Amino acid sequence: MSAAPVSAAASITTERRVSIRDLRVRYTPESPLVLDGVDLDLHRGEMVALLGSSGSGKSTLMKALTGFAPITSGSVRADEFDVAHLGRGELRQLRSRVGQIFQQFNLIGRLSVLTNVLTGSLYAAGPVNMLGTFRSADRKRALELLDRVGIAHKAGDEARTLSGGQQQRVAIARALMQSPTLILADEPVASLDPTMSRVVLELLQSIARDEQIPVLVSLHVLPLALAHSDRIIGLRHGEIVVEGTTGELDAERLAPVYDTRDGEEDS
Numbered sequence: 001m002s003a004a005p006v007s008a009a010a011s012i013t014t015e016r017r018v019s020i021r022d023l024r025v026r027y028t029p030e031s032p033l034v035l036d037g038v039d040l041d042l043h044r045g046e047m048v049a050l051l052g053s054s055g056s057g058k059s060t061l062m063k064a065l066t067g068f069a070p071i072t073s074g075s076v077r078a079d080e081f082d083v084a085h086l087g088r089g090e091l092r093q094l095r096s097r098v099g100q101i102f103q104q105f106n107l108i109g110r111l112s113v114l115t116n117v118l119t120g121s122l123y124a125a126g127p128v129n130m131l132g133t134f135r136s137a138d139r140k141r142a143l144e145l146l147d148r149v150g151i152a153h154k155a156g157d158e159a160r161t162l163s164g165g166q167q168q169r170v171a172i173a174r175a176l177m178q179s180p181t182l183i184l185a186d187e188p189v190a191s192l193d194p195t196m197s198r199v200v201l202e203l204l205q206s207i208a209r210d211e212q213i214p215v216l217v218s219l220h221v222l223p224l225a226l227a228h229s230d231r232i233i234g235l236r237h238g239e240i241v242v243e244g245t246t247g248e249l250d251a252e253r254l255a256p257v258y259d260t261r262d263g264e265e266d267s
């Protein structure tokens with residue numbers, strides 16, 4: 001996708017990695033629209049926070065980017081892929097380039113931290129390597145990434161013995177092992193205490209800058225979004241109701257995202 005850098009100081013460029021236009025999603029023909037006319041661009045180097053009440057469509061928006069949610073109408077471009085029209089091979093290729101971080105970390109608990117990180121390389125390597133051993137270059141890279149996220153000293157430990165914050169950093173190292181062109185983090189700090197939440201979000205923001213990729217992160221805690229993202233998107237009933245840079249927004253301007261005056265049960 002296109003264009004030249006505008007903000008070298010902030011390391012955020014105008015180069016789009018994701019472009020969503022008039023996206024509508026419904027899961028079944030009978031069910032209501034979960035996303036209703038969403039337009040969104042994500043640029044290299046930026047961390048974008050997705051806010052919205054439970055059920056507003058945050059996870060669905062992320063799933064639409066990797067072909068896990070049905071695109072009822074509109075267009076979704078991620079990297080060079082037109083997500084609505086991908087064959088199985090292209091879909092696999094797209095998913096191999098998208099690092100995904102989840103609330104529950106999704107590590108294999110009885111395997112070592114290092115092996116968990118190495119599994120990130122399997123996506124790209126395909127079925128042959130899945131059966132074989134990891135290359136020494138991959139092991140070296142996995143150790144470097146563990147060092148980067150601050151837990152190289154845990155490389156040999158079983159993943160299940162780590163704290164939540166440490167496990168999430170393993171998951172981030174695993175995502176980096178994919179050399180991702182985009183990271184999607186779906187409520188990555190919902191299970192973490194406030195201090196560890198900040199550590200993880202700072203890490204994700206630095207990755208966006210250093211790797212020059214977009215990071216889209218869904219959050220439930222407004223102050224965390226304001227403190228640790230470059231831009232905020234507010235979803236309500238499947239529509240973007242607020243959008244702006246963190247410098248432009250505050251709690252009052254973001255109120256429409258959580259407005260319950262129409263009687264909705266928001267969380």
Ligand SMILES: Nc1ncnc2c1ncn2[C@@H]1O[C@H](COP(=O)(O)OP(=O)(O)OP(=O)(O)O)[C@@H](O)[C@H]1O
Nearest residue numbers: 027028031034052053054055056057058059060061
């Ligand atoms: N696979 C599915 N099939 C049918 N409906 C679904 C499916 N996944 C999600 N939905 C519905 O889509 C709506 C949006 O769900 P989604 O998980 O995207 O919201 P969310 O904003 O991520 O919520 P939360 O903050 O609770 O995770 C909900 O009404 C949900 O029930």
